[in-house]
Amino acid sequence: MIKVVHYINQFYAGKGGEEMANIPPEKVKGFVGPGMAFNAAFGGEAEIVATVFCGDSYFNENKEAIDTVIDMIAEEKPDIVICGPAFNAGRYGVACGTVASEVKARLGIPTLTGMYDENPGVDMFKSKTIIMKTKDSAAGMRKAVAAMAPVALRMAKGEELGSAAAEGYFPTGIRKDLFEEKRGSERAVDMLLKKLAGEPFETEYPMPQFDRVQPNPAVADLAHAKVALVTSGGIVPKGNPDHIESSSASHYGKYDIDGVTVLTDKTYETAHGGYDPVYANADPNRVLPVDVMREFEKEGRIGELSHYYYATVGNGTAVASAKKFADTFSKELIADGVQAVILTST
Amino acid sequence: MIILTNNPDVETKLKDQNILRIDGTYRDVLVKARDLVHQGHRLLTHPLMGSLKPNETPYRTIAVSSEQGALDTDSLMLIENAIGTFDKFAQVTRPDRGVNTPERMLADFRMIDLSLITSALEGF
Amino acid sequence: MKLELGIIKITDIQFAAESKVEGSTLYVNKDELKALILEDETLASCELDIARPGESVRITPVKDVIEPRVKVSGEGGVFPGWMAKVKTVGSGRTNVLKGAAVVTTGKIVGFQEGIIDMCGEGAKYTPFSQLNNLVVCVEPVEGTLQHAYEKAVRIAGLKAATYLGKLAKDIEAGEIRTYETPSVSEGIKLYPDLPRVGYVLMLQSQGLLHDTYVYGVDAKQSLTTMIYPTETMDGAIISGNCVSACDKNTTYHHLNNPVIEDLYARHGKDLNFVGVIITNENVYLADKERSSDWSAKLCEFLGLDGAIISQEGFGNPDTDLIMNCKKIEAKGVKTVIITDEYAGQDGASQSLADADVAANACVTGGNANTVIHLPKLDKVIGHIEYVDKIAGGWSGSLQEDGSIIAELQVITGATNEMGFNKFSAR
Known part of the structure; x- marks a missing residue:
């Protein structure tokens, strides 16, 4: 049994x-x-x-x-x-x-x-x-x-x-050999006739997925724009309060940096498990450049830095999950009046 | 045009051209080409020219433009894919290929690489 | 243009005092054919051998496979530009020695691959194990350069095939297959309601040992152009490609192009097979742009609804394949591509060196990295010393019992990108 x-x-x-x-x-x-x-x-x-x-x-x-x-x-x-x-x-x-x-x-x-x-x-x-x-x-x-x-x-x-x-399972991405009933050329003709007739057909090799996004036009007036930081580099407040996973993250965090002029090793760290964290932990601004953004803010090169930044870990995280995160926080960014986002990775 | 190569025969035979000699592997040539693409050069020849697999021949020659412009994304995609393909093949080592190829076979690999780049650049 | 193929079935080849076709046996006078081949001063020696289906024979390194054919009526001769004048072929009647082939071998370069096993595991993957093969093994005179030797082997194969083909000139074939392509305007009148389908045939053209010839012209130096499908059946396209055994299109493949046969099979019923667009796979990127632009332009020009695109080789040609597919789709012409894969021995790697979302209908000839176990065979025709080199698929591939573990890519025609075989991957 x-x-x-x-x-x-x-x-x-x-x-x-x-x-x-x-x-x-x-x-x-x-x-x-x-x-x-x-x-x-x-x-x-x-x-x-x-x-x-x-x-x-x-x-x-x-x-x-x-x-x-x-x-x-x-x-x-x-x-x-x-x-x-x-x-x-x-x-x-x-x-x-x-x-x-x-x-x-x-x-x-x-x-x-x-x-x-x-x-x-x-x-x-x-x-x-x-x-x-x-x-x-x-x-x-x-x-x-x-x-x-x-x-x-x-x-x-x-x-x-x-x-x-x-x-009836999802393709694993592992290619399996087989001998078909018909030779390749005949399968190609069959497939083409289906495609021409608008009938469903199944490709034998699905192309790797490319999700290309057209970049938006440049921000015309950066000096008056509200800019937010978003990172997949895993920079989180010390202690990782939201328990973002070091790989295959299932969620993201939203953190208030109002009044924070520079990230320090006492206050922030990285949750990312896919790179050597020593340099990011020593100076988290290397991944999430709050220090430079504050300087730009002071110099008037940007209008202001948004109060919140968003962070997740991009290590083995599924595209579908990342998309889901962004779907949610993009709406918040818009609601907050953010006009530009700087995305940093590692 | 700049010709990146680790093939001494290319260096000798195409000495009138602007040759950038790479003292290294097939992969080193690909990586150098990628660096140049990052700096705005365009690829002129396909980085995986020839049907010899990257784990067979140790030689590689690639022509890139001397002019630098904005980043050419087609070139970038090509060279990145080529490096990915190289790394895929590198997982399978062949005992008498690549670095361990006997000299007589090496000469043939050099000759093929030279002839492919020469015929690609005919008329230039 | 209309061509009749007279099919003469050959089930055996024998050496004999007189060259002739009798019943289904092809008799060959060894000395006469040898003398003919050795007229080429580049060649020092020539050996002929026979390999039949099921025999414990391994042929290696295979350069080309050629089917013997002869023009019975109609313009020109088989292999125009080489064995006949460059007159346009593809009409009238051509006799075919079906079931026989000339296989050429020669150690042109030290790394050549290409195995045809006539029995055992390897025989499953190569269509040539099913043929009665006359193997032509030629050696050059001292000091011959590789490109001259390649040409000499190429010509030797064409000569042998032509010699054998001529033996069937006066034979009344048991079976006649008819192929006809009307002019573009006639086709529209004949089949107003059928989808117009073309075939984009990509030819290997990267350079030395990677060449294809059309009516004697190196495809590398040609713009994308058109031919009637039947022209290929008379040897308008021949292979000069010695590299990448599993996915090279031999001359045999060009003569028996499966896409052309299968499009003809549905012609006038489910589709209107308009014609063949031939394009190349050059190394220079500007050439790729130009050639793929022209493929797309000709598809548009012919008012095609759909096209099948076939490929030859690995790496560089993947880029041409994807460029052709993208640009032809962009013209509103639906495409299906035929390729093969290098997905790693475990099948887990990305299969192609290039890819695009436009290529949403793909037929594959299988994973060339698939590992196969070839038994020790009694006889090797060609160059046994190369078996060791080929055996070096990777470390430890030559077994103590003399068998070989290698990747499928060493087998001639195993993952053909014209869709010649049933082998595939999902």
Whole structure:
């Protein structure tokens, strides 16, 4: 009998919604919630031996949560670990993706999760674990289980999966060899006819994504403009009050620098885990140039420096997450009357 | 035009040209070309010319413009992609290629590099 | 323009006292053909050998593969500019020795690759393992420079193929395949409702050992231009490319261009196959700009709705491919590109040296970095000492039992970028 451990969040464990999102990891024997459907779908070939669950907020805010979860899973010696599915729930998706990829990396056990296309967890983890495509809400649970269960069984048996398109998971970015039914030229003609007819077609090699943004025209009157600083270099008030992760950041911080003329090693530091922090910690202005901006402000070269700066860590952070951050704080910047932003990275 | 090369044959045969000799590897030539692109020079020849893979031939020659202008983004994209491609191939080392290539084969690599750059620059 | 191909099936090649085609066997008088090849004063020696499907034979380093053909009627002769006058070909009837090929080998440079295995794992990846191959192995006289030797091997292959082709001139072919392309205006009248589709055929043209010739002209020195699809079937385009075995378009590929065959298969039914645009892959960046501008301009000029773009080689040609794709799409012409990949041995690296969002419809001939295990074979035709060099795919690739672990890129035609094979990647 194939042994399965299932990871879910507080909601699917029946503990409650957002108000219970802070509960730490727990483990129970057997299945809980959606695990019942999985067990049924395994058709007697596999069984959920234990279910591990954790509050989404707790998981994302406590670095040690993953270690606890991994220990709980390791004790069961499972043949496969199924996480979620998380549908379009962002924090749950990140938790499922983290558990699935860490279990695979640390324990060498195959893992499987499921998410909706727009879940930020997809971009963050699709190269690290198999993520099956699901609908955007729990209404798609039955379909998701029907798709995930057989794939999980085959993975547990050590079988090679087919292509992403054939199996219904998000392309991992790992290229797999295969022999097609038709030769390339014939596939090209078929593809072209579909493209010409406006029918859906599937490219065999999706081009790497380029998200090009046209720069705005230059600020005409910088001397009267309100300028803000935004950094992906991880400069945060000493102690990192918002617990921005040193890599794969799941959020950003907004910090008041009203009256701050220079950042010092006593008051600021970097949370970034992707570069040698010595020089940034010794003089955080090297990454977030508050000192120079204040000089410019004094000299009248800029109108004023905005009271707030925004910071996150750009180390392995998913493009989808970064986009989400910017979507939110851009609105605040506009509301604050900011006319120009200087983005610094590392 | 400036010709960046680590191929001594190019230096000898194209001595009438403005040669910038790079004492280093294929990658060093790419990096130097990138530095020049950063300074506003344009690439004139493709940094990955020839079908020899970057982990096969140790020689590389690239022509860039002598004139400097605003940053040429096409050149920048090309050279950055080329360095990325080089690094990808560098992960696979070949025992009798690259630095360990026997001299007779090295001569062939130099000859190919020279002939490619010569035919590219015909008429200039 | 209309061409009939007379298909004469060949299932075996034998050396014999008289060169002839009898039934489905091709008989070759070794001495006569050798003497013909050795008329070239650049060449000191010539060896002929036969490699049949399923035999425990490895051919290496392969330079070119050529299908024997002969003009039965119509203007010009096969391989115009080389074996015949430069008269326009592509009409009338041409006989084809289907199932036979001339394979040339020669150690032109020390790093040449190109393996054809007639059996075992390697045979799965090269289409030439399915053919009866007459292998021509020539050595130059002392002191011959590489470019002269390359030319001599190239000509030797064309000579041998022409010699064999002529044996079939008077044979009534069992099967006739007809290909016809009307003029542009006729095509519009004939198929007013079908999408107009063209084929942009990119030719390797980077320089020595990386050249392609059209009617004898080095493609490097040509502007982007047009030809009738049937011209390629009479050898209007030949390969002078010896580098990058897996994704080089041999002369055999040009004669049997799969994109042209498959576009013809749907011609008049699902699409109107208007013609072939040939363009080059030069090293000089201004040449790339000009050539891709012209490809796009000709697509527009012909009023195409769609185009298939095929490639040859790695790195530098990726840039031409993407430039062609971008510019043709910008003219409102829908494209599909055919390429291959260098995604690393684990398949995790970025596949192409260049990329663009416009290239949203891509067919791939597979990952050339894929690792394969080639068994030890009984016989090597060509230069056995090079097997060691080729075996140096990376450290430790030559096994104690004489087998070879190497990347797919050493196999001739394995990841062809005209879409000749079924091998692919997702």
